[in-house]
Amino acid sequence: xxxxxxxxxxxxxxxxxxxxxxxxxxxxxxxxxxxxxxxxxxxxxxxxxxxxxxxxxxxxxxxxxxxxxxxxxxxxxxxxxxxxxxxxxxxxxxxxxxxxxxxxxxxxxxxxxxxxxxxxxxxxxxxxxxxxxxxxxxxxxxxxxxxxxxxxxxxxxxxxxxxxxxxxxxxxxxxxxxxxxxxxxxxxxxxxxxxxxxxxxxxxxxxxxxxxxxxxxxxxxxxxxxxxxxxxxxxxxxxxxxxxxxxxxxxxxxxxxxxxxxxxxxxxxxxxxxxxxxxxxxxxxxxxxxxxxxxxxxxxxxxxxxxxxxxxxxxxxxxxxxxxxxxxxxxxxxxxxxxxxxxxxxxxxxxxxxxxxxxxxxxxxxxxxxxxxxxxxxxxxxxxxxxxxxxxxxxxxxxxxxxxxxxxxxxxxxxxxxxxxxxxxxxxxxxxxxxxxxxxxxxxxxxxxxxxxxxxxxxxxxxxx
Amino acid sequence: xxxxxxxxxxxxxxxxxxxxxxxxxxxxxxxxxxxxxxxxxxxxxxxxxxxxxxxxxxxxxxxxxxxxxxxxxxxxxxxxxxxxxxxxxxxxxxxxxxxxxxxxxxxxxxxxxxxxxxxxxxxxxxxxxxxxxxxxxxxxxxxxxxxxxxxxxxxxxxxxxxxxxxxxxxxxxxxxxxxxxxxxxxxxxxxxxxxxxxxxxxxxxxxxxxxxxxxxxxxxxxxxxxxxx
Numbered sequence: 001x002x003x004x005x006x007x008x009x010x011x012x013x014x015x016x017x018x019x020x021x022x023x024x025x026x027x028x029x030x031x032x033x034x035x036x037x038x039x040x041x042x043x044x045x046x047x048x049x050x051x052x053x054x055x056x057x058x059x060x061x062x063x064x065x066x067x068x069x070x071x072x073x074x075x076x077x078x079x080x081x082x083x084x085x086x087x088x089x090x091x092x093x094x095x096x097x098x099x100x101x102x103x104x105x106x107x108x109x110x111x112x113x114x115x116x117x118x119x120x121x122x123x124x125x126x127x128x129x130x131x132x133x134x135x136x137x138x139x140x141x142x143x144x145x146x147x148x149x150x151x152x153x154x155x156x157x158x159x160x161x162x163x164x165x166x167x168x169x170x171x172x173x174x175x176x177x178x179x180x181x182x183x184x185x186x187x188x189x190x191x192x193x194x195x196x197x198x199x200x201x202x203x204x205x206x207x208x209x210x211x212x213x214x215x216x217x218x219x220x221x222x223x224x225x226x227x228x229x230x231x232x233x234x235x236x237x238x239x240x241x242x243x244x245x246x247x248x249x250x251x252x253x254x255x256x257x258x259x260x261x262x263x264x265x266x267x268x269x270x271x272x273x274x275x276x277x278x279x280x281x282x283x284x285x286x287x288x289x290x291x292x293x294x295x296x297x298x299x300x301x302x303x304x305x306x307x308x309x310x311x312x313x314x315x316x317x318x319x320x321x322x323x324x325x326x327x328x329x330x331x332x333x334x335x336x337x338x339x340x341x342x343x344x345x346x347x348x349x350x351x352x353x354x355x356x357x358x359x360x361x362x363x364x365x366x367x368x369x370x371x372x373x374x375x376x377x378x379x380x381x382x383x384x385x386x387x388x389x390x391x392x393x394x395x396x397x398x399x400x401x402x403x404x405x406x407x408x409x410x411x412x413x414x415x416x417x418x419x420x421x422x423x424x425x426x427x428x429x430x431x432x433x434x435x436x437x438x439x440x441x442x443x444x445x446x447x448x449x450x451x452x453x454x455x456x457x458x459x460x461x462x463x464x465x
Numbered sequence: 466x467x468x469x470x471x472x473x474x475x476x477x478x479x480x481x482x483x484x485x486x487x488x489x490x491x492x493x494x495x496x497x498x499x500x501x502x503x504x505x506x507x508x509x510x511x512x513x514x515x516x517x518x519x520x521x522x523x524x525x526x527x528x529x530x531x532x533x534x535x536x537x538x539x540x541x542x543x544x545x546x547x548x549x550x551x552x553x554x555x556x557x558x559x560x561x562x563x564x565x566x567x568x569x570x571x572x573x574x575x576x577x578x579x580x581x582x583x584x585x586x587x588x589x590x591x592x593x594x595x596x597x598x599x600x601x602x603x604x605x606x607x608x609x610x611x612x613x614x615x616x617x618x619x620x621x622x623x624x625x626x627x628x629x630x631x632x633x634x635x636x637x638x639x640x641x642x643x644x645x646x647x648x649x650x651x652x653x654x655x656x657x658x659x660x661x662x663x664x665x666x667x668x669x670x671x672x673x674x675x676x677x678x679x680x681x682x683x684x685x686x687x688x689x690x691x692x693x694x
Contacts, residue, residue, distance in 0.1 A: 352541065352588035359569060359579055368569045371553040396558055397671050400526055401549030416672040438670050444642025445522040446670050462549060463522030464669040 001221070002107040002116075002158070004123075005145035007135045008080065008100045010040040012071065014132045015079045016243045017042070018258070027063045031056060032071040039071050073099045075241045082238065082262060084230050086130055089269060090122050090353055094230040095142065101149075103142045103227070114358060116158050121365070122357030139163050140221035143176070147193070147219065150174040167219075168194040176215060181208065193219075236266045237328035245284065245321035249313050252281075252325065256309050257302070259327040264302035268349065272332040277305070279312070280326035286319065292330070372402070378425055378432055379461055380406070397438070399448045399462035406459035409449050413439035416446070438464070497531045498667075504651050504660040505636070509618075513635025513655070514609040516621045521548055523642040524669040525622060526593065528649075532618065533561050533591060540590040543583045544568035546576045547595055573597065577604055584611040584619055592619045598627065605632040 008014070012030050027045035029038045038054045048063040060066060077098040084096050093105035106119060113119035127134065137148030138156050140163055148155075148166055151174040157163045170193045172182045184207075190196055197220070205213055217223050240255050256279065267273060276294045283289070293308050359368050374381065379402050397420065418437030425431045434450040441447065446464035451457065473479060493507035502508050509515070509532045519525040526533075533542060542565060544551055553563040569579055576594065583589040592612075600608075600621070612619045613635075621634075637653035645668050651660040 351586055352539075355541075355582065355586040355588050356567075358582060363569060363571045363575055363579060367571050368567060369550075371551040371556060371563050371566050371568065373553045373563060396554070398552050398554045399522075399670070400552060400555045401522075401547060402552055403549045417670060418673070438672070440642075440644070443520055443523075444644070445520050446524070446642075446668075447522055462552075464524060465522055465526040465548070 001105065001140055001225075002110075002138055003140070003142050003145040004104040004106050004120075004136060004138050004156070005142065005149040006102045006104070006127075007146075007149045008083070008102075008132055009135060010042075010133055011076050011079050011083075011100045012069070012243060013040045013042055016069070018131050018254075026065055026067045028067040028069065029059060030071050031059075031068050069243045072241070075243070076100055078239065078241060082240075083127075083130060083132065085232050085262065086126060086265070087123065088230065088232055089265065089349060090126055091119070092229075095227045096230050101146070103145065106138065113354060115361070116156065117361040118354070118358040120156050120357075121360040122353045125353065125356055125360070137166075139167070141218055141223075142225055142227065143215065143218045144221060146176075147174050167197075168192065172196065175219070177212065181212060232266070235329065235332075236263055237326070238262060239280075239282075239324055239326035241324040242322075245323055247318060247321040249316050249318060252313050252316075252322065253310065255325050256313065256327070257306065259325065260302040260305050260309065263305075263327060263329060265349070267329070267332065268301075270332075272334060274329045274332045276330040278326075278328050278330055279309070280328070281318075281322050282324035282326070283320045284323050291316075377422055378430065381425075381430060399446075399464045401465055402462045403460060406450075406461050409447070409458035409460050411441050413441040413445075413447060413449070415439050436461070494532055494535050496528075498665045500663050501649060501665060504657075504663055505654065506657055510635050510655075512616045512618060513612050514605060514619045514621060514632075515636045516605075516623060516632060516634045516638065518623050518625055518629065518639035520625060520642070523640065524647060524667060525640060527559075527667070527669040528640065528647070529593075529620060530559060534559065536565075536590045539588075540565065541583070541588050542566045542591045543579075543589055543593065545580055545583075545592060545594045546570045546597070547593070577608070580608060580619060581611050584608065584617045585615055587615070590617050592617065593622065594619060595622045596627070597624075599630050600632060602633065605634060609633055609635065 010030070013028065016028070025044060027048055027050070028042045029045050029050060030040035031037070032039045036055050038050060038052055038056070038059050041050050041052060045059075045063065045066070050059045050062050050066075056068075060068075080096060080098055080100060080102070084094050084102060087094060087102070087104070091104055091106075091109050093108060095103040095105075097103060104123075106116065109119055110116050113122065135149050135152045135154055136156075137145050137151075137153040138158070139145030139148055140160060144163060144167060147170050148163070151170045153166055155166070157166065172185060172191060172193065175182075175193070177185075185191075185196065190199075196216070201213055201216070204216070214223075218225070238259055240259060242255055246252055246255075263277070276292060279291045279293060281289050281291070291312060293305075293312055295305075295308060356368070379398070397417065416438045419435040420437075421433075421435050423433040432452075434452055436448060436450045439447050439449055447460050448462040448464070449458050449460050451459065492511045493505070493509060494511060495502050495508040496505065509529065517525060517528075536542065542561070544566070545568070547568055547570070551566060551568045553566075556563045556566060570576070571579065573596070576596075577600070580592050580594050583592045594608075605621075608619050608621070611617075623629075625639075631653075634653070635655050636651070639650045639652060641648045646664050646666050649663040649665060651657075651663065653659060
């Protein structure tokens with residue numbers, strides 16, 4: 001057996017950052033009042049020197065404009081359920097450990113994906129889409145994978161010897177042993193799993209209870225695990241609890257959009273459609289309110305539902321801040337030949353993920369790219385994927401292909417279009433001042449060329465293919 | 466028919482010039498150019514390997530624009546070993562969903578492997594493959610069979626400095642550009658005759674002609690004006 005353990009150590013924070021924009025970024029911490037500890041903190045808070053485990057007073061002293069959000073276990077479990085739903089499209093054997101961990105059994109699916117690495121890549125791609133951060137590891141049992149993940153191993157092992165080797169060096173504090181057991185083991189000089197696993201079970205049995213022995217056999221992978229696998233619900237009904245209260249209606253839409261995307265995947269996997277959805281808004285004091293959104297013809301994809309919800313939310317007035325948002329599908333029906341052209345419009349979500357995973361595993365992640373999507377007029381500035389938005393009005397004269405490095409122009413060519421002067425970038429250190437022209441060479445090749453000043457060298461920037 | 470001849474007819478690498486095996490061969494996508502459509506029996510084939518011998522930047526991808534625009538919803542378009550980074554603004558301008566486009570590059574063998582995987586996958590309908598060296602007969606045949614079986618299209622772009630070799634393809638084209646016109650030679654096609662020298666006028670880029678014509682127009686009115694006064 002091969003298990004993967006994923007530890008989403010800052011799930012509440014990740015869920016929050018998905019919907020917030022970068023401009024208003026502030027140091028932010030998730031604070032658990034019961035133990036007076038910071039449990040999660042974002043990068044900005046880390047820069048200020050705030051660490052996980054600090055008290056509130058110390059954190060507040062380090063940063064004046066700290067955004068403090070209360071930790072709620074149910075909220076984090078809700079986010080975890082959504083993650084499990086998303087991963088369920090790729091792999092069936094998922095065990096949910098609320099509030100923030102997932103165990104996934106990999107070995108039955110390896111054959112299906114043509115190897116462990118393509119499977120892992122497919123999972124990574126899905127997790128990246130969900131924008132979550134996590135520690136992970138594989139092991140021969142849930143317990144062993146858990147220990148390795150808690151120790152932040154972040155590696156996918158496939159053979160037993162490597163797992164064994166990695167386990168040996170794990171400190172006992174990463175295991176499920178109680179603090180009392182760890183300290184009594186420390187007193188006899190046992191700090192890592194190497195020492196503990198070397199002890200015979202009979203000796204341990206004399207000094208410790210049965211639970212520890214059971215745990216150790218599970219850690220060694222000697223027993224068959226008893227666990228309840230995750231099954232998505234029959235009927236779609238999900239609730240998101242944002243980490244802040246929403247008092248403006250336009251802040252509702254990003255959350256609704258997330259729910260609609262979830263709904264689309266849910267329906268698509270079951271080959272179902274629906275013509276009526278219920279949006280529920282939960283308020284702090286008042287009773288919850290239900291809004292029904294209907295469509296004349298049954299729909300399944302999120303894009304067609306978006307405008308309907310936008311219309312609804314536009315005319316809403318919120319009497320009180322919203323604390324949670326729920327979405328449920330009222331009646332679903334099977335997609336049949338009459339209500340949709342099933343074969344010509346088939347969405348092979350799984351096939352797509354499988355293909356991308358396989359290509360990434362073989363060629364390396366860096367070699368598979370999406371087209372440049374930038375909010376910048378400069379052609380050689382490459383933004384990291386997912387961060388940039390497209391220009392509202394794309395530059396209509398741009399070519400299909402852009403050279404990674406501009407090439408000096410060596411052949412004579414005739415100007416067809418231009419000049420387009422580009423003078424920008426003074427704010428980020430990549431200042432450019434260039435005059436762009438489109439030219440045609442004697443062979444008929446259409447090139448995008450530029451030069452920086454009248455006497456400078458011409459460079460080829462792109463091709464009109 | 467003699468036994469030896471039946472044998473030949475069944476050989477997978479041989480076909481009759483007028484051979485049309487089934488309905489799938491008839492499914493075509495109009496290319497948007499009347500001359501080309503009539504030469505190609507209705508337009509681009511919907512499955513198989515198309516080879517295009519070309520230069521870099523003469524509108525060679527834009528020639529297949531209708532094919533890229535009319536793919537099934539949510540299907541992927543894969544650029545393999547393209548000559549540069551693919552710009553999403555170009556895709557948006559032509560109504561192609563940038564979300565469904567991927568580009569990848571690797572070594573020659575890896576590219577061919579990737580092309581084959583994409584053609585076989587249900588998620589990918591069009592593969593655009595740039596090759597810097599000759600494909601062997603087997604490699605081309607593999608791509609052709611994969612594409613045919615999975616109803617996908619592989620367009621192989623081959624630059625004209627690569628020596629030409631005969632390959633078992635669905636459609637074999639070569640193009641040249643003369644100013645605003647493109648000359649298309651249909652060198653070989655399954656179930657049809659070669660058509661050399663088809664002239665098609667299209668330009669993949671904006672030009673200064675609107676400015677120049679406006680300039681001309683206003684300078685004429687200006688001179689007319691001065692004459693009157």
